[in-house]
Amino acid sequence: NKHFEINGLKSQGRLGPEIAPSTPIGAINRRKEKENPKPKLPELAILTSESSRRRLHSTARSGEARMPKPAGDAKLLIQSLTKAYAATPTNLKIIDLYVVFAVATALVQVVYMGIVGSFPFNSFLSGVLSCIGTAVLGVCLRIQVNKDNKEFKDLPPERAFADFVLCNLVLHLVIMNFLG
Amino acid sequence: MAEPVANAAAPAPAPGRLRNAFGGVLCAFTLILIGVLAFSIRLFSVIKYESVIHEFDPYFNFRVTQFLSKNGIYEFWNWFDDRTWYPLGRVIGGTVYPGLTLTAGSIWWFVNALNIPLSVETVCVFTAPIFSAIASWATYLLTKEAKGTGAGLMAAAILAMVPSYISRSVAGSYDNEAVAIFALVFTFYLYVKTLNTGSLFYATLNALSYFYMVCSWGGYTFIINLIPMHVLLCIVTGRYSSRLYIAYAPLVILGTLLAALVPVVGFNAVLTSEHFASFLVFIILHVVAFVYYIKGLLTPRLFKMAMTLVITVGLAVCFAVVAILVALVASSPTKGWSGRSLSLLDPTYASKYIPIIASVSEHQPPTWPSYFMDINVLAFLVPAGIISCFLPLSDASSFMVLYLVTAVYFSGVMVRLMLVLAPAACILSGIALSSAFDVLTRSMKFQLSKLFDDGPAISGNGSPNGSSASTVNTSSSKNEKTEKSEAAPKEKQSKKNRRKDKEVTESVSVKPKKEKRLSVLPLEASIVSTLLLIALGGFYVVHCVWAAAEAYSAPSIVLTSRSREGLHVFDDFREAYAWLSHNTDVDDKVASWWDYGYQTTAMANRTVIVDNNTWNNTHIATVGTAMSSPEKAAWEIFDSLDVKYVLVVFGGLVGYPSDDINKFLWMVRIGGGEFPHIKEPDYLRDGQYRVDAQATPTMLNCLMYKLCYYRFVETDGKGFDRVRGYEIGKKHFKLTHFEEVFTTHHWMVRIYKLKPQKNRIRGKLKKLKSQSSKTSSTLAAGRKKNPWQ
DSSP, rough: OOOHHHHHHHHHHHOOOOOOSSSSHHHHHHHHHHHHHHHHHHHHHSSSOOOHHHHHHHHHSSSSOOTTTHHHHHHHHHHHHHHHHTTTTTHHHHHHHHHHHHHHHHHHHHHHHHHHHHSHHHHHHHHHHHHHHHHHHHHHHHHOTTOOOOGTSSSHHHHHHHHHHHHHHHHHHHHHHHOO | OOHHHHHHTOOHHHHHHHHHHHHHHHHHHHHHHHHHHHHHHTTHHHHHHHOOOSSHHHHHHHHHHHHHHHHHHHHHOOOOOSSSTTTOEEEEHSOOOOOOHHHHHHHHHHHHHOOOOOOHHHHHHHHHHHHHHHHHHHHHHHHHHHHHHHHHHHHHHHHHHHHHHHHHHHHTTOOOOHHHHHHHHHHHHHHHHHHHHHOHHHHHHHHHHHHHHHHHOOOOHHHHHHHHHHHHHHHHHTTOOHHHHHHHHHHHHHHHHHHHSSSTTTTTHSSSGGGGGHHHHHHHHHHHHHHHHHHHHHHHHHHHHHHHHHHHHHHHHHHHHHHHHHHHHSSSSTTTHHHHHHHHHTTHHHHHOOOOHOOOOOOOOOHHHHHHHHHHTTHHHHHHHHHHHHOOOHHHHHHHHHHHHHHHHHHOGGGHHHHOOOOOOOOEHHHHHHHHHHHHHHHHHHHHHHHHOHHHHHHHHSSOOOOOOOOOOOTTTTSOOOOSSSSOOOOOOOGGGGHHHHHHHSOOSSSSSOOOOOOOOHHHHHHHHHHHHHHHHHHHHHHHHIIIIIIOOHHHHHHHEEEETEEEEEOOHHHHHHHHHHSOOOOOEEEOGGGGGGHHHIIIEESSOOOTOOOOOHHHHHHHHHHSHHHHHHHHHHTTTEEEEEEEEEETTTTOSSTTTTTHHHHHHHHHOOOHHHHGGGGGGGTEEESSSSHHHHHHHHHHHHOOOOTTTTSSSSOOEETTEOOOOOOOOOOOOOOEEEEESSSSSEEEEEEOOOOTTTOHHHHHHHHHHHHHHHHHHHHOOOOTO
16 A cells, blocks of 8 residues: 555656556556546646646656747647547538638738729728638538537527528628728 | 425415405506506607697608608608718618518508598608617516516606606607617517526527617617627636527627618628627637637646647637738727717717717717706616615626626717617616515515514513525615514624624524525605605606607797797797798709708708718818808809708797807818818907807808898897897898898898809800909919819
8 A cells, every 4th residue: 555655656747757667556657647647637627727727747857958848839739739620520620711711812812902902992901801701601501510519509590591691692782882 | 395385385375366366367457557658758749739740860760761651661662862971872771771671561551451531741740659668578578587577667757757768759750769779678688588597599589670670770780799708707607508599699690681681781790890899709608618618628637738739729720810911900090990980989089080970969978967857866766776786796697797887888978879878767767666666665565464473572582683684775764674483593683794684693594495685664654654655656757748849849840939918939940941842943052051951852842952860071061161161162052963942040030049140160070171272260359159240251241141041130120149149240241152041030041042154244254254264373373173163
């Protein structure tokens, strides 16, 4: 019992090398070690505040080696982001693509205005705002159609799409009027 | 959990549904009655006087509507008016808020298409009462979204009668606010509905309603700043949800586009500081939405890493962008704000820089009595409503509180904006009264049922039982007894121990569904409180009806006074305009102070020099200078503007206080602001404007004095001015450059004609030559910079 307690303390701090893995006691420790981090972190989250958690983390790391850490962090971040995003359903990815296309078109128009000048200002305004408007409406559609969104689980996706079409109609009617 | 409830509900679905149906019918019937009340309380002016357009601004709107009904919408859109601001003219299509005229015009067209022959004037006069009825229905909808049907009905009933709203929407007051308040409340209702339901359909409707508001009134900037403030409040208090995104983001894009469609606003929708708040919050909302999305994708540890990474990079970019923006905005003299908005934000701005805005009586700060006059009982029901909004706090109720707080601030700056405060005050008072009645009737029902069901149980219950209380009453008695239906641990109940009770009684709950333990008042207290609240409502109604009948129904174009012989009517204004329209040529120009411009063009159909739009300060200053100059100089100014007739309003004979002599100080100030040879101290004696024997010679020689008091001494032999309260200074004088052509019955409006220049002046050649050499020498010396000499 005492052995386990001492080993538990060692694995909690992660301060130094553990007991040699070949011993059976060490094997049990490794299992315990594996289980520990996950339940430990939420506990820490409940009992301590954000700043103290950050302090614990930084003291846990040996030394303040800044150089490789952010790069490694960023790579890890991007990896997990892409992995999590790849898991989204295809229809949402299509809507995302549509939104990105709309924003890109808006950027192209702004660059063009920067080159050529903004003389028919109403045309510029209506062009850019129509792109941003379709992007915003696309995001609204995505919010309403997303199955993970608990607030909209009663909303049938057909209704969401019908609202989307109606709002787009109004938007484009105004755009056509304002385009000049 | 669900089954016992279903069992309880199954044996009685029919009575429940019948009750619901009966409730719905009662609600609809009450709403119809509220609409009728709102319409009829505004008809006092039609009954007491006649069906006529009131005041000054409505006459312009009426003239525009007449033009629209006669010539159609394309002519209206492209109309260039050459009958005002001679010789500049005014582009009506681009400078008027078309909402009101288009609304009344379409009502007129629709009604005439049904072969009901209503004239344009009738439609214009009754537009405001109709829209106030619709506005009270919109208030019902808005309050229902926040607190429920009872509060909605209460708020609608209060809004139908509130004097502040009545003052701007009586029958005959055909002004922008008549439809704008409806548009304001309806836009807020659609925003709150979108926030509550998250439906894109309501977001579209919200944008369209906002478009209607932009068409109707310059106060639309209140909406486009209040809604971003509320979104920011929700984000900051941690109430961000995807419904918030759907409620706000489409509104910004569609709203900006629709606002830019209206010619008055045009590109101001993206260029002026009034709209920057909406764009800023738009960006902030997107950042927050993105952050929440990423948070959902990543684990907490990775998310923290991402945050630290992004914050360091993002802050740098943010600072750069903000610095550029600030530099751009600071480079303009008014920091991008328009004069009117600046005068709202900084109450002293107008008096320092823009005397025209400061001179309008509606733009003065209100006095304390005007709060009690205009919103009466609501003034102390509103804090109760604020408290009631916090139990529980939802998005909609936080919006109400924010709306009220900003409206109170702005109403303190300008008395005209009490009108924006009125719906907020009504909604919150409705909420307060509804919660109060809720508790009182619940207590009465509970107490009465206990009285009739089990008498002895209550009498045996000596000490009060513990239970949790959840509502705070404004009219609660000092001893608050709380009871439960079954035995509970006996605990000393006092206001301080309420929190302890909550924890204790959480464990004991026998009923199948967990219902809130609600506080109950003793029977006598609740009956008396109900009666007192109803009496309060009665006082409010009496005050509103009195205010509507006596204070706000006067069509300032017709004045009445009660004397021993009965009612005396002063119809001088219309008399003067009718004389003008019958006795002058169509192309004759009439000069007067800008107050009467709209009325002159609408009723007399003559070209005027300046009118109430006050868009050109120099032109108004020219007329002001002319009124403050001696006769010859004034004649020259007017002649350069092709003026043929000059109109002044004079109240000295009958005691009408808002005449031109009382407005004279503004003529001097505005004229002096543009033409430095008009100096205000020349007209002041001991810091006061006087027209009696102690007046300065400049004052006694100026055109306004002469035109007002010409032959005044003939009325009573002494020349006693009833408004100023003393005898005038210069009593006997002749006019050299003007001749009097018409004075109305009570001397209230006096019309003068410019005398034509003499062809030749006999025997004065030598004098003229020496005079002209004198003037040329003074010009060469550059002593005076007077453009008129």
